Amino acid sequence: xxxxxxxxxxxxxxxxxxxxxxxLIAMGVNIFxxxxxxxxxxxxxxxxxxxxxxxxxSDTLNKIHTGLTGYxxxxxxxxxxxxxxxxxxxxxxxxxxxxxxxxxxxxxxxxDMYNMLETYLKTADEAVxxxxxxNIDEYIEKYNECSRIKDYLNxxxxxxxNEQFKTNSENYMALINSLRYTEIMSVLIxxxxxxxxxxxxxxxxxxxxxxxxxxxxxxxxxxxxxxxNVEPLEVYSEDEVGKVTRAFNEMLASxxxxxxxxRTQLITQSEMKEKNLLMETHLKDAQLKYLQSQINPHFLFxxxxxxAQLAMMEGADRTVEYIRNMADFFRxxxxxxxxxxxxxxxxxxxxxxxxxLNVRYAGEILFEKDIDESLLGVMVPSMIIxxxxxxxxxxxxxxxxxxxxxxxxxVYREDKMCCIRVSDNGIGTxxxxxxxxxxxxxxxxxxxxxxxxxxxxxxxxxYNNKEVFEMKSRKNEGTHVTIKIPLEDAxx
Amino acid sequence: MExxxxxxxxIMVTILAGIVLVLxxxxxxxxxxxxxxxxxxGKVQEEASVVYPRLYAYIAEDPDSQLSKRIYKEITEYAxxxxxxVEMTGQNLTKTYSKADRINIAISSKVDGIxxxxxxxxxxxxxxxxxxxxxxxxxxxxxxxxxxxxxxFVNLNNVDLxxxxxxxxxxxxxxxxxxxxxxxxxxxxxxxxxxDTVYRSIMAYLNGSTIxxxxxxxxxSTPFATEENIMKKLDELDRQxxxxxxxxxxxxxxxxxxxxxxxxxxxxxxxxxxxxxxSEPILKSIEKGSVYATFAVEANTIAKQCINTLNEYNxxxxxxxxxxxxxxxxxxxxxxxxxxxxxxxxx
Numbered sequence: 001x002x003x004x005x006x007x008x009x010x011x012x013x014x015x016x017x018x019x020x021x022x023x024l025i026a027m028g029v030n031i032f033x034x035x036x037x038x039x040x041x042x043x044x045x046x047x048x049x050x051x052x053x054x055x056x057x058s059d060t061l062n063k064i065h066t067g068l069t070g071y072x073x074x075x076x077x078x079x080x081x082x083x084x085x086x087x088x089x090x091x092x093x094x095x096x097x098x099x100x101x102x103x104x105x106x107x108x109x110x111x112d113m114y115n116m117l118e119t120y121l122k123t124a125d126e127a128v129x130x131x132x133x134x135n136i137d138e139y140i141e142k143y144n145e146c147s148r149i150k151d152y153l154n155x156x157x158x159x160x161x162n163e164q165f166k167t168n169s170e171n172y173m174a175l176i177n178s179l180r181y182t183e184i185m186s187v188l189i190x191x192x193x194x195x196x197x198x199x200x201x202x203x204x205x206x207x208x209x210x211x212x213x214x215x216x217x218x219x220x221x222x223x224x225x226x227x228x229n230v231e232p233l234e235v236y237s238e239d240e241v242g243k244v245t246r247a248f249n250e251m252l253a254s255x256x257x258x259x260x261x262x263r264t265q266l267i268t269q270s271e272m273k274e275k276n277l278l279m280e281t282h283l284k285d286a287q288l289k290y291l292q293s294q295i296n297p298h299f300l301f302x303x304x305x306x307x308a309q310l311a312m313m314e315g316a317d318r319t320v321e322y323i324r325n326m327a328d329f330f331r332x333x334x335x336x337x338x339x340x341x342x343x344x345x346x347x348x349x350x351x352x353x354x355x356x357l358n359v360r361y362a363g364e365i366l367f368e369k370d371i372d373e374s375l376l377g378v379m380v381p382s383m384i385i386x387x388x389x390x391x392x393x394x395x396x397x398x399x400x401x402x403x404x405x406x407x408x409x410x411v412y413r414e415d416k417m418c419c420i421r422v423s424d425n426g427i428g429t430x431x432x433x434x435x436x437x438x439x440x441x442x443x444x445x446x447x448x449x450x451x452x453x454x455x456x457x458x459x460x461x462x463y464n465n466k467e468v469f470e471m472k473s474r475k476n477e478g479t480h481v482t483i484k485i486p487l488e489d490a491x492x
Numbered sequence: 493m494e495x496x497x498x499x500x501x502x503i504m505v506t507i508l509a510g511i512v513l514v515l516x517x518x519x520x521x522x523x524x525x526x527x528x529x530x531x532x533x534g535k536v537q538e539e540a541s542v543v544y545p546r547l548y549a550y551i552a553e554d555p556d557s558q559l560s561k562r563i564y565k566e567i568t569e570y571a572x573x574x575x576x577x578v579e580m581t582g583q584n585l586t587k588t589y590s591k592a593d594r595i596n597i598a599i600s601s602k603v604d605g606i607x608x609x610x611x612x613x614x615x616x617x618x619x620x621x622x623x624x625x626x627x628x629x630x631x632x633x634x635x636x637x638x639x640x641x642x643x644x645f646v647n648l649n650n651v652d653l654x655x656x657x658x659x660x661x662x663x664x665x666x667x668x669x670x671x672x673x674x675x676x677x678x679x680x681x682x683x684x685x686x687x688d689t690v691y692r693s694i695m696a697y698l699n700g701s702t703i704x705x706x707x708x709x710x711x712x713s714t715p716f717a718t719e720e721n722i723m724k725k726l727d728e729l730d731r732q733x734x735x736x737x738x739x740x741x742x743x744x745x746x747x748x749x750x751x752x753x754x755x756x757x758x759x760x761x762x763x764x765x766x767x768x769x770x771s772e773p774i775l776k777s778i779e780k781g782s783v784y785a786t787f788a789v790e791a792n793t794i795a796k797q798c799i800n801t802l803n804e805y806n807x808x809x810x811x812x813x814x815x816x817x818x819x820x821x822x823x824x825x826x827x828x829x830x831x832x833x834x835x836x837x838x839x
Contacts, residue, residue, distance in 0.1 A: 032523055036530040101577050104541035108579060111547070112601035119600040149600050152593070159585040182529050189522040196515035203508045210501060 007237035011208055014239070018204040022197040029193045033186045040182060044175045047168045051161055053096055058157045060090045061117070065150050068124050072131050072143055083128070087121060094118075106167065109160045113153060120149040211241040215248060227255050279461045286383065286454045300330050325355040343411065343418070344376035346385045350409060353386050357393060365393060366406040375411050378418045380485055381462050384455045385409065388422040388481050391452055396426025396479050416487050423480040429473040437471060452481070459483065546576035548605040548802055549598035551591060553634075555583055556715065558744045558771050559789060560609070563633070566795035567607065574799055578607070595619040599626055605802035606630045610637030610645070629805045631798050634789075635686035642813075643805055646797045649816045650686050653787060654693020656821060657740055660766055660785050661694075661703050664738060673703040675738040676729075678722065678746050681709045687742050694740070706736075710746055719749040726753050735763050738784070744769035747786065751777045770822060770832045778827045785823035788832070793817040 006014065063086035070079030094117055098110040127142035214233060221230050232249040235242050304327040311319035329352040332345070347369070354367040389407055397405025410421040437452055456469050463486065473479040550567055552560035564580050571578045581603075582594035589597065592615050598606050599622055606623055610616060610632035620630045620640035629643040636645045665673040677694065679687045691707060698705055708725050711717040729735050739754075741747035747767035751774065754763055760782045767774050770788035777783040794817045805811045822830050 029519065029523070033526070036527060040530050101544040101547040102541045103544070103572070103577055105584060107541055108547075108577070109584075112579075112597070115602040116597070116600045119602065148593075148596060152589075152597050152600065155585050155587045155589075159587075162586060163584070178529065178532075182526065185522065185526050185529060189519060189526060192515055192522060193519045196512055196519060199508050199512045199515070203505055203512065206501075206505065 006204075007207070007239070008242075009239060011240050014204070014208050018201060021204075022200055025193060025197055025200075029190060033189065037182065037186065040175070040179055044172065044179070047172045047175065048165075050164050051168060053093065054157050054161045054164065057090075057093050057097075057113075058154060058161075060086050060093055061120075061150060061153055061157075064090060064121075064124065065146065068127065068143070068146060072127060072139055075131065080128070083124075087124075090117065090121065106160055106163055109156055109163070113156050113160070116149055116153050116156070120146055120153065123149065208239075208241070211236060211245060215241065215245055218248065222252070222255075227252060228259055275461055279458065282454060282457045282461070286458075301327050304330070322356070322359045325352045325359075328352045329356060340379045341382045342376065343378045343380055343420070346380060346382070347371065347376070347409070347411070349383075349386050350389050353389060354407075361402070364402040364405065365397065366403070368406065368408045370408065370410040370412070372412050375413060375418045378485060378487070380420075380483075381458050384459065384483060385420060385422065387452065387455050388483075391481075392422055392424035392426065392479065395429070396424035399427055400425075413487075414484070417484045418487055419482055419484050421480060421482040423478055425478040428475045428477055429471070429479045431473075434471050434473060438469075455483075542572075544572075544575060544577040546604040546803075546806065548576060548578045548607060548799070549581040549594075549601075549603040550578050550607045551581055551594045551598060551609065553591065553609040553611070554712065554745070555580060559769050559791075562769075563789070563791050563794055566791040567798055570792070570795040571799050574803060576604070576799065576803065578799075579603070592616065592619055595623065599623050599628060602626075603628060604806060607798045607802070608632050608637065608642070609634045610640070610642065611635060612638055614639070616640065629802055631801050633794055633798055644801045644811050644813045644815065646794055646801070647814065647816045648686065648789060648794075649818060650689035651693045653819050654690040654695075655697050656787065656819065657690065657694045657766055658697025660821075660823075661698065661705075661738060661740075662701065664764070664784060665703060668737070670737075671702050673738065674734070674736040675703060675705045675740060676725075676736040677705060677707045677740040678725075678742065678750065679707050679709045680712050680743055680746065690742055705740075712743075712745065718745050719752065722746065722749045723753045723756075726757055726759070730757065730759075735759060738764055738766055740766045742768050744771055744774070747771075747783075748773050751782055754782060770820075770830070775822065775827055775830065775832075778822060778824060781824075785821055787819040787821055789819060790817045 006017070009017065064083055067079045067081075067083030067086055070076055071083055073079075094114060097114040097117075098107045099114045100107075101111060102108050123142050123145045127139045127146060130139035130142055211233075218230065218233055230252060232252055233245050235245050235249070304323050308320050308323040308327065311317075311323060329349060332349045332352070354365065357365055358367070389409065392407045393405070397407065404425075406425045408421075408423045410419070410423070412419050412421075437456070440453070440456065452471075459468050468484050468486070470482040470484065471479070472482075548567075548571065550564050552564070554560055555564075564578070567578050581598045581601075582589045591609075591611075595606065595608065595616070596619065599619070606628055608616075608620070608630055610620075616637050617640040620632075620637055620642050623630050624641050624643070630637075630640070631644045631646060632640075632642050633646045634648055635650075636642070636647065661673060661675055665671075677691055679691060694705060710721045710725075726735070739750050741750050747765065747769060748771065750765050751767070754760055754765070760780075764784040765777070765782065765786075767777075767783050767786035770786060774783060774786050778786065797815045797817060801811050801815070820830075
């Protein structure tokens with residue numbers, strides 16, 4: 001929870017938190033050591049305090065005695081004031097002395113001093129009183145007693161001072177030695193805390209910089225190419241780096257998607273090109289077939305036109321009609337061979353063809369049309385009906401008696417389809433051949449003319465392999481070929 | 493690869509975090525130990541001491557003598573066992589005070605009792621009176637302060653001691669097989685009381701015998717004078733060809749100094765010593781033969797009597813004003829088995 005809280009913090013805050021934490025630790029340790037060291041120094045300073053207080057005691061005693069001596073000598077008020085002030089101070093200072101019996105030499109000496117001071121002060125007071133009462137013998141005696149006790153006290157103070165100085169010096173040395181240990185200890189603690197802080201900084205800053213390093217490594221990987229193989233980065237935090245990582249991942253996904261789309265586009269484009277090339281090939285193939293099998297149409301038109309004009313001049317109307325039909329038929333072939341055309345034009349071509357054939361065969365072939373005129377504007381690839389009609393005549397009804405052969409062209413609408421059917425009443429086509437034709441296994445030379453295979457191939461290419469071609473036949477009942485053009489593709 | 497790196501980083505971070513945790517605890521433990529160290533600094537100054545309800549002062553004639561130190565040791569031990577403390581007043585000071593000053597110090601420092609090695613000087617008597625006037629009981633020990641109003645006297649029965657010295661002289665004469673025996677007694681010029689008593693007792697014992705006893709006062713006023721004085725006297729006697737058969741010493745310092753002098757003057761065999769006290773050099777000298785016999789004070793008995801008397805006086809206000817303590821004779825027959833520290837049981 002805490003880790004994720006830290007991970008989601010802003011980088012600036014993270015850095016502040018890291019340095020604040022380590023600084024606080026260092027400061028805490030420093031304050032702790034400083035506070036304790038100060039305490040130790042205070043203790044060391046207090047070592048000689050007893051010597052100082054003893055010296056003060058001696059000073060005060062000497063002042064009392066000076067005051068007492070002065071007062072007893074001259075009865076001076078200044079001396080008496082000095083005496084009383086010093087006496088008061090002495091009472092204060094005596095509080096620090098031990099007054100109980102102890103087996104400790106110094107404390108016992110303090111107790112002796114305390115009692116001797118009491119005796120001294122009492123005797124001094126008595127001396128002052130005796131002076132006031134002018135009892136000379138008594139105050140001299142008391143004064144002598146005071147002098148004696150003062151001498152004892154000074155000796156005691158000096159001795160205890162010496163003794164305490166000795167003890168205090170030993171304590172001082174012990175304290176100083178201990179202080180050296182504490183110094184080493186504090187240096188050790190500080191060193192450990194510093195190492196800890198450094199490690200803490202390493203850990204915490206690495207949590208900040210590690211995602212950046214990973215991000216830069218990923219960027220390197222992408223710059224070396226093939227970004228589609230680069231895996232997206234995992235997002236561990238919600239800080240700035242986390243946001244950048246997320247954006248980076250989205251960018252990576254976009255690049256991958258873009259690359260995939262371009263690839264698909266390229267594939268489609270190349271497929272289209274291939275298809276166009278195939279179409280062109282088939283058309284050229286058909287055209288070649290016509291060119292090979294027929295005379296140069298331009299020469300033919302000109303000759304036919306000359307023939308028609310001749311026939312007209314001779315008044316042979318039927319000949320004129322025949323020659324015109326022929327001319328139309330070949331012109332159509334030359335003109336429309338590479339385009340899509342209206343269904344009506346295709347039908348006109350078939351009409352011309354049938355007229356020519358009927359002139360040739362002296363009206364032996366019966367041709368019937370059943371046309372839904374609303375479909376005449378449907379656009380279809382050129383040269384798709386005439387080859388079928390040609391096929392029916394060539395293979396379907398060729399063996400019938402003259403006048404019996406019949407070819408029917410029907411154009412009708414069925415389920416949003418424009419159906420073009422060419423049927424005959426001929427001998428029919430073998431199932432085997434139909435199957436071969438439908439599976440495109442039959443070479444054009446083997447089939448019933450140029451027609452069906454070429455038409456089928458072009459229709460396949462034009463309508464993207466949609467099942468638009470259908471061929472049905474029964475023995476001696478003729479053959480029915482149907483082209484079903486989807487009306488949405490037909491650009492009506 | 494990426495996942496592997498991430499997991500390796502995690503392991504590293506975990507290890508570092510572990511180290512940080514260990515270091516953190518080390519720091520905390522160090523700080524606690526450090527605090528303990530700082531606190532223990534102050535304890536150096538405070539020495540354990542026992543508080544007692546009563547304080548008695550012990551004032552010896554010669555605080556540096558072994559006998560005084562021994563008695564003080566016994567008194568202190570017994571006192572502590574009985575809930576009071578004894579201070580050898582004037583000791584451990586930068587100045588050496590006279591006995592009178594030491595009594596004065598004891599009085600002005602308001603002790604609960606004084607154990608005093610008495611003498612018959614007026615000054616001591618006056619100070620005893622001053623102490624008593626201040627409500628401080630005074631018990632004299634070893635030698636009395638007859639003129640004073642002291643509370644009690646723990647006597648060493650010096651008369652008996654004198655008799656015993658006399659008995660030893662007679663025994664020596666018997667051992668030597670001579671008719672007469674010359675003896676010299678070395679008296680301390682400080683203590684007029686006890687030495688005189690012993691001397692008188694010996695004289696009384698020897699009265700009518702063929703043993704002659706002459707006395708010589710040794711100056712013990714300064715620490716170095718004793719040995720010099722004895723040597724001087726021996727030189728003098730040597731010059732007169734009058735080295736005594738026996739030298740009687742009545743304190744430890746005189747005894748030890750005499751032993752040293754007769755060894756130095758190569759008089760071992762010509763003369764012998766009847767000593768006083770049971771210090772190690774004296775006991776060794778008995779074993780070697782330079783000392784014939786010595787008399788040790790029943791220090792523990794003295795200690796008991798002094799402390800009990802003062803405690804009883806402070807508790808009830810009434811005590812017996814005279815008590816005695818004995819001596820132990822040490823010679824060749826018992827020196828090997830004698831234990832100076834064990835004389836408590838014998839007393």
